[in-house]
Every structure is written in C-alpha cells, then in structure tokens.
C-alpha cells in the first residue's frame with residue numbers, strides 16, 4: 019500500500035538530494051525579450067475539502083510475518099493449494115502468486131478446479147487456471163465490490179507489509195522477486211484499455227523543508243522487509259526533484275516519482291468479465307471449516323480467502339493491519355498523486371483516495387476494527403488541502 023511508496027520510494031529515491039538545486043526556474047518568456055521567474059511545474063489545483071467526501075472505507079490487510087502462504091495441503095480427500103496472506107501487497111503480487119498456485123494445482127492432474135475467494139488473489143489465480151486449460155468455479159462469500167481487495171489504495175507496492183525482515187531469506191527473496199516481476203509485467207497488458215483499469219501516474223512527495231526529506235519514525239519492534247529497491251530497482255523510474263520556486267505548491271520541496279496505479283473498479287470488472295468470457299462460474303458460498311470443502315465436486319481447490327483464512331483455517335499467523343481510505347468526488351484534470359506529512363493522495367479515476375499512513379508500517383497493526391474514523395478522514399483531506407491554500 020501507498021505508505022511504503024511514500025516513506026520508502028519517495029524518501030530513498032535515487033539521487034534525491036543530489037538533484038536538488040539542479041533545476042532552473044527561470045524561463046525566457048516568448049516575445050518579452052526578458053527572463054522572468056515562474057514555476058516550471060504547474061499542478062492543477064485539487065479541490066480537496068471535507069464536504070466532497072463520498073465514502074470512508076476500512077479494511078484489514080492479511081499480514082503474515084513469514085510472508086504469504088503458498089503451500090499444498092491435504093484436507094480429507096481434497097488437495098488445497100493455499101494462496102493467502104499478502105499483507106499490503108496483494109494486488110501487486112497477485113499474478114505472480116497466482117502463477118505459483120496455478121502450477122501447484124495443475125500438477126495434481128485435475129482439470130476441474132475450485133477457487134475459494136474472489137478478491138485479488140482468487141480472481142487472478144482463476145484466470146491463470148483457465149489459461150492453463152482448467153474449468154474453474156469460484157466459490158466466495160463476497161464478490162467485488164464487497165471484498166476487502168476492493169478497498170485497497172490501488173498502487174503497485176509489492177513489498178508493502180509483505181513479511182518481516184528476519185523472514186526475508188534468500189529463498190523468499192527469490193520467490194518474491196518472481197512474483198513482483200511477473201505481476202508488474204502482466205499489468206502492462208492492461209494499459210490503454212477502455213475505462214483505464216491501469217495507468218502510470220506521477221506522484222509528488224512534498225516536504226516543508228529540505229532537511230526533513232529522510233524522516234522515518236524509529237520503532238523498537240521487528241522491521242518489515244524492504245525488497246523493492248534491492249531486488250527490482252530496475253523497474254522504478256528515476257525520481258526528479260523540484261525546489262521552492264520551481265513548482266506551484268509554495269515554498270516546499272518536491273520529489274516526483276512515477277508509479278503504477280490501478281483503478282480498481284474498472285480493473286476488477288475487467289477481470290470478472292474475462293473470467294466469465296472464458297466460461298468461468300461463480301457461486302456464492304461460505305465455509306466455516308475446511309471439512310466443508312467435502313461438499314464441492316472439485317478435488318483440487320485454491321484457498322484464496324485472504325484475511326478470511328484466519329478464521330476458516332484457524333491460522334493465527336494472519337495478523338490484521340487496519341487501513342482506512344477516504345474517497346472523494348473524482349477530478350478529471352488531476353492525474354498526479356501526493357504524499358505530505360504522512361498522508362497519501364492517489365488520483366484514482368473511480369474516486370480520489372486520501373489516507374493517513376502513520377509513521378511506519380506498524381500503523382494499524384493488530385487492529386481488526388472496521389468502524390470508519392471520521393476525524394482521521396478529515397485530517398487526511400485537510401492535510402492535503404493545505405497544500406493548495408493560498409500558495
């Protein structure tokens with residue numbers, strides 16, 4: 019999720035500090051014959067105000083200290099392939115993770131396969147099973163837009179709360195890299211489609227002074243793994259810096275990064291349509307214990323129940339990490355993101371997203387409450403709105 023990009027990609031952007039001061043805000047005005055200082059970067063003013071809030075949503079990331087569970091387990095006569103526990107990276111690792119689950123499932127020799135769950139992991143695994151030649155039925159308690167995946171920020175953030183640093187073994191890193199690269203690659207095939215399910219955006223980390231650029235609150239608890247820059251740095255476009263006077267956001271320092279953004283409404287509908295077009299079936303079903311899988315006709319199942327696996331499989335290693343989004347009326351002329359004072363803004367076409375991300379990845383950790391916090395929502399909006407107040 020976005021805070022990783024905010025605190026990590028933005029704060030550690032290649033050449034961040036070195037490039038400061040390299041920009042020249044003076045331009046020769048056409049026809050004037052003189053130089054005049056003017057902003058070189060003009061961002062369309064964002065209409066951020068609390069009266070424009072349309073929705074406040076809360077969901078829990080399914081975090082596991084050891085990373086996602088991608089194992090094969092026998093449950094009675096059924097073979098269950100687990101594919102859950104992707105923390106804040108579910109959308110960003112979905113295709114690669116689904117590919118691994120697909121390989122496990124196809125290796126059983128079965129060609130009628132059940133997928134339990136219709137979130138990011140269930141949908142992308144189901145599609146890959148179809149492409150591998152399987153007949154697939156999705157069984158799920160909820161469907162999009164009522165799944166947790168539909169309440170995500172919508173950015174490519176493949177190492178966000180994916181595991182603790184101490185569990186990022188060489189073998190884990192290899193698997194993670196494979197998942198991250200394959201997913202990034204697959205997202206490219208969704209660029210330029212009607213409804214813009216996926217697009218690249220520019221995002222600006224904004225600082226009140228140059229000195230606070232490398233801020234990050236210390237925490238005595240075990241560190242979360244940071245893998246993106248180390249293992250897939252070649253997928254991250256170079257950042258650019260803007261000093262005061264070279265942009266339209268006042269006396270502040272900006273760092274621009276380019277990110278992959280998912281407009282989840284269109285993207286999810288695209289996935290559902292593809293699944294149906296390939297002959298996929300969906301049944302609403304709730305399972306209270308793994309033994310209930312016995313009633314399904316399929317012998318091979320993918321368990322893509324996300325946070326639901328904690329209750330369904332009694333897997334206490336799935337830790338909830340609460341995250342709240344504040345949605346706002348879309349604004350067509352705003353296609354850039356912002357990160358300012360631990361608040362992220364993402365210009366989703368299906369509703370602008372504001373989010374307090376806290377000082378570090380422990381923000382929301384262990385909290386499974388889903389009651390919206392209006393005060394936090396207004397804080398997020400007001401913080402971003404302050405960037406546009408009389409600049």
Ligand SMILES: Cc1cc2nc3c(=O)[nH]c(=O)nc-3n(C[C@H](O)[C@H](O)[C@H](O)COP(=O)(O)OP(=O)(O)OC[C@H]3O[C@@H](n4cnc5c(N)ncnc54)[C@H](O)[C@@H]3O)c2cc1C
Pocket residue numbers: 019020076077078079080101102103104105106107108109110111134135136137138139140157158159160161165166167168169170171172173174175176303304305306322323324325326327330339340341342343
């Ligand atoms: C605030 C927030 C922002 C995020 N932002 C991003 C982001 O920008 N990028 C990113 O990559 N990730 C992000 N994430 C993480 C991402 O949303 C999750 O990793 C992802 O949604 C997990 O998907 P899933 O398919 O495993 O689970 P879910 O979306 O929860 O889907 C689980 C499915 O299983 C079904 N199910 C569960 N239990 C049962 C049961 N007992 N019986 C039958 N069906 C059941 C559900 O109904 C559902 O269909 C964010 C998460 C949060 C909370």
